[in-house]
Amino acid sequence: MNVAVDEFGKPFVILRQQEKKRLTGLDAHKANIMAAKAIASTLKTSLGPRGMDKIIVSPDGKVTVTNDGATILQKIEVEHQCAKLLVDLSKSQDEEIGDGTTGVVILAGALLERALRLLDKGLHPLRIADGYETACDIAIKRLEEIANEQDESYSAEKNGEIYKKAAYTALGSKVVSSCQDHLADIAVNAVMAVQDKERRDVNLELIKIEAVTGGRLEDTCLVEGIVLTKEFSHSQMAKTVTDARIAILSCPFEPPKSKTKSRIEISTVEDYEKLQECEKNYFENMVQRVVDSKANVVICQWGFDDEANHLLMKKGISAVRWVGGAELELVAIATGGKIVGRFEDLDESKLGRAEVVREVATGTEHQEFIFIEKCKKTKSVTVLISGGNGVYVEETKRCIHDAICCVRNLVRDSRVLGGGGAPEIAASLAIEAAAVKLNALEQFAVQAFGEALLEIPMALADNSGLNVFDMVAKAAQMQQTNCHVGIDCLRGTVGDLRKHGIFESLHSKIQQLSLATQVVKMILKIDDVICPTEIQ
Structure with missing residues (x-):
């Protein structure tokens, strides 16, 4: 080689x-x-x-x-x-x-x-x-x-503080370690908001992670609701809507298209005006159905025709277009609304509810977001990450994901172990003791x-600039009386890291x-x- x-x-x-x-x-x-x-x-x-x-x-x-x-x-x-x-x-x-x-x-x-x-x-x-x-x-x-x-104090089920300490540990090796206390709180609160206590599980799809370039990492926050990377479809629409009644549509604000290969021939001005009038009536009918349902916010999976957009603005309805299917489902879950596939099916019972829907421009690039907050059913949350540049923000998203997964694991099984290898x-010590009782070939x-197994604590010590063999030998010796002793990388020694809140x-x-x-x-x-x- x-x-x-x-x-x-x-x-x-x-x-x-x-x-x-x-x-x-x-x-x-x-x-x-x-x-x-x-x-x-x-x-x-x-x-x-x-x-x-x-x-x-x-x-x-x-x-x-x-x-x-x-x-x-x-x-x-x-x-x-x-x-x-x-x-x-x-x-x-x-x-x-x-x-x-x-x-x-x-x-x-x-x-x-x-x-x-x-x-x-x-x-x-x-x-x-x-x-x-x-x-x-x-x-x-x-x-x-x-x-x-x-002791029961080391069970996440009995001691809720363990959740935060486990998330804190997961963030300790990341680039965001300077702000790990704040991010650990966010990870725990996000999981607690969407957990299924009966099944002891967490659907991570209900936790949305969005990022904005600009600002400080400390500005990262948890939104009890949904954040969409969108803006209202018309500049003159209301930027903040209170007591929002949300129509969630999977049908476009556009005239119907022929399902066969056909075309319309227009030879006179009168024919063109008739077609234009027909389209206008169609849009007015669609918008009127939205008005009749008492909706004041529209979130649509598809686009709007300019005519429909103008009519919605005149009726005082704020609208968001081109929202992805997965995001549309999250909005429906959070607001308690139903996704409507045809305008004929839209009525007040299908609307979602939220106390506030607002458009916010943030970050150095003034990126627009739609905040849907204080929803009827806060079963979906969004972590909004702030960071200095795109590379840093992307790594922060991965760090938050790891911390959230760590807390999710404790919801499934609340038992923890000390960290530091x-x-x-x-x-390794248990295997060494058991090996002597086996036959010669299997023993090897x-x-x-x-x-x-000792490669893990050895790598921890080596990456911390410590004497590898000295640290691992000391830890193994101390484990004869305390099986929770590991490598304390931050303090350059060995000890029970549970005392410092390091859990896995x-x-x-x-x-x-x-x-x-x-x-x-x-x-x-x-x-x-x-x-x-x-x-x-």
Whole structure:
């Protein structure tokens, strides 16, 4: 294996076997593992509160600055088939949990690195896979024991402050850490506003995240309602409507179009005037139906003809056009209204209700937004993010999403663990104790899994500029009496990070272990890489 750099200075791995079109047996195992390890090593420096960010430049020149594992892997180009499995692994963690996308890839890379050593010693890949499965079960069981043994004050269900502390932890490694207390409050309040207490779940589609370029991060706020990136369709329409009665339309303010290939021939001025009069009557009829329904705000999925727009303005009705289907549904949910597909069906019972609908121009670019606030059913909320530039705002959106997902996980399962790599160290010690009771061959793979778990606290210490082995050894020694001791990256020491409000969701940790183990087992069972050109 050699390491080279491309014309942009980006390092990449060259495998000796890559000249061959087909790899089989141990060569295939090694090539697959090396490719996956290269992906994991890319993310290792991004882990933890002292982790570094990456700049990713797309082919069209768009710049992304982030330390979110899923975003990094999503935006880089990966060609190797097994390396793509780690990209999918991070994506699965992001979709299911929302947080821990970097840690799960680092863990998978560490497991593959240990597997490569065992393969060189002659251990069969299936033996390694079975040993990893056994060790994963031991680790999950140990983490559940730790979570269940804690005092009730460490349960989010009993202590609501845990929600904020978990969100605070999720934001600690992000570029927004200087404002993490304020953003943690927003994340918790957003989830609490839309949670389903009976099902113990949260529909994240009910939480809308909008961004405005300009202003300070501290100006980020939670709107109890919907924010649309739109403006009223006519400059003379009222910019603020109180006691809003909202007609939500999925039909256009336009004359009907023929469904067949036909045309209208106009040969005289009188014919043209008749057509114009017919269209005007049609628009007046549509607008009159809106007036009869007692609506004073119209939100439409499609466009308006200029004539209809003028008539709405004359009737004192404020209107918004070209609203997306997903946003239209959120407006209906929040206001308690019904989406109307035909003007004939519009009546007062279909209208949504909100105390205030207003148009606001904000940010350095004076971007217009429509605020629909204090709705009849506040079951939809919007996080409005402010930031200095577009790149910063986009990263803030990802940070808020991670924090919201972290709180959502605690709504599903209120059990938490201490942060700083404490769960991984505790699980590693449990695996080490259990391994001595197993047969010799299985023991190797189980012990390797325990060693791989220590990569997480080691990466945390390394990224914080601490002595890696000294910190991890101290933490492991102190865990003999307190299983919550981890690496305190901010203070450069070891200790029980629960005292400093650093928490992680048990559900997230279990998911990381399970997903990483499944992907590693899949890679270990691949012994042949066949190119399509070889199949004749």
